[in-house]
Structures are given as C-alpha cells and as structure tokens.
Amino acid sequence: AQSVSQxxxxxxxxxxASLELGCNYSYGGTVNLFWYVQYxxxxxxxxxxxxxxxxxxxxxxxxxAEFIKSKFSFNLRKPSVQWSxxxxxxxxxxxxxxxxxxIFGAGTRxxxxx
Amino acid sequence: GAGVSQSPSxxxxxxxxxxxxxxxxxxxxxxLYWYRQRLGQGLExxxxxxxxxxxxxxxxPSDRFSAERTGESVSTLTIQRTQQEDSAVxxxxxxxxxxxxxxxxxxxxxxxxxxx
Numbered sequence: 711a712q713s714v715s716q717x718x719x720x721x722x723x724x725x726x727a728s729l730e731l732g733c734n735y736s737y738g739g740t741v742n743l744f745w746y747v748q749y750x751x752x753x754x755x756x757x758x759x760x761x762x763x764x765x766x767x768x769x770x771x772x773x774x775a776e777f778i779k780s781k782f783s784f785n786l787r788k789p790s791v792q793w794s795x796x797x798x799x800x801x802x803x804x805x806x807x808x809x810x811x812x813i814f815g816a817g818t819r820x821x822x823x824x
Numbered sequence: 825g826a827g828v829s830q831s832p833s834x835x836x837x838x839x840x841x842x843x844x845x846x847x848x849x850x851x852x853x854x855x856l857y858w859y860r861q862r863l864g865q866g867l868e869x870x871x872x873x874x875x876x877x878x879x880x881x882x883x884x885p886s887d888r889f890s891a892e893r894t895g896e897s898v899s900t901l902t903i904q905r906t907q908q909e910d911s912a913v914x915x916x917x918x919x920x921x922x923x924x925x926x927x928x929x930x931x932x933x934x935x936x937x938x939x940x
Contacts, residue, residue: 744928754915754931800866811880812857812929816866
C-alpha cells in the first residue's frame with residue numbers, strides 16, 4: 711500500500727541548531743515528492759518539491775531535501791534553524807501508480823527555542 | 825479567487841445530523857482534493873476531482889460521506905448522520921491539473937467540524 715512515514719512527531723531545537731527531518735515512502739513507479747509546511751495560524755503551503763533531475767532540491771527559507779531512491783527517502787534539512795521556523799512539516803508523495811493522488815505523512819511539529 | 829476558500833470555518837453539530845462543507849477553489853484550477861485531519865494526525869485523503877468527475881473516491885470512509893463538484897468550480901462535501909469520530913478539520917486543496925502529478929496543491933484554511 712502507498713504510505714509516507716515521518717520519523718519524528720515532535721522536535722525541539724535551539725536557534726542555530728541544524729535540522730534534519732526524516733521521511734520514507736512506500737510507492738511504486740515514478741514518484742513526485744514534496745514537503746509542505748504549516749506555520750501557526752496559516753494554511754499549509756509548499757516548502758519544496760522534487761519531480762526529476764538533481765536529487766538535491768532547494769526550497770524557501772534555506773531548506774533543502776535530498777531524494778535517495780535506493781532508500782525511498784526524502785529527508786528535509788536546514789543547517790541553522792530560526793525561531794520563525796517553528797511550524798508543522800509534512801512530507802508528501804504522489805506518482806503514476808496511484809492516479810496522482812497526493813499522500814501525506816503524519817507531520818512533524820518543530821519548535822525552535824529563541 | 826485569490827485563494828482556496830472554505831466554509832464554514834467552524835461547525836458544531838449534534839450526532840446524527842447532516843453537515844455540508846463547501847470549497848471554492850482557485851479560478852482555473854481543474855483539480856480539487858478533500859483531506860481530513862484528525863487531531864494529532866496527518867492528512868487523510870478523501871476524494872479527488874478532475875473537472876467535475878471523481879477519478880478517485882477511495883478515501884471516503886463510509887457511505888455517509890459524499891462529495892460533488894459543479895463544473896470546475898465549487899465542491900461540497902456532505903457527511904450524513906454524523907458520528908463523533910467524524911470530528912476533524914476538513915481541508916480542501918486545488919491545483920492547476922491533476923493528471924500528471926507535477927502539480928502543487930494550494931490549501932484552504934479548513935473547516936473544523938465538531939460532533940457532540
């Protein structure tokens with residue numbers, strides 16, 4: 711079955727710490743991968759996406775993610791977090807075998823201490 | 825419109841009542857999605873429309889749930905005979921097109937449903 715697994719439900723970091731949020735997926739065929747973010751009081755919005763090409767993709771606010779096909783992973787990273795990065799982060803995937811419906815992980819709540 | 829609009833933003837209802845949730849997608853977006861988010865959980869796919877047809881209804885939890893879309897515009901999610909486990913935030917999203925997957929979802933603010 712198609713699924714997305716996020717390793718951490720809650721992460722607490724101090725400002726300037728490095729961040730890595732894990733994401734693994736189970737999905738046959740060609741995949742498109744996404745990270746969405748929901749800041750407090752705001753709508754879910756796209757952080758970054760991978761469709762093809764360079765497996766290291768860069769998004770807004772200094773975030774990046776690396777697609778490792780052999781590990782079915784798409785981990786999100788940021789070298790130095792800021793208090794304003796406090797949010798909930800969702801990994802998502804779609805692909806040609808699932809009719810392109812987008813499946814989301816359970817989310818990771820990140821709290822950055824100032 | 826400028827964004828995806830959902831109404832009502834909050835709905836409190838009694839068990840057994842029917843509810844309708846509405847979604848106005850971004851003008852020109854042909855694909856529309858409904859998701860459910862229970863407290864502390866991820867987004868659960870419910871249904872997806874391409875135009876006004878629904879190629880994938882696989883996520884609808886039971887026959888109490890139904891959805892329709894008129895043209896490439898408004899969609900309504902209807903829950904009949906609501907149960908307490910239906911309490912959740914119902915999120916709507918739209919995208920330019922859904923057939924390739926190379927599309928980004930734009931989400932609304934959600935409709936928070938509480939069933940007493």
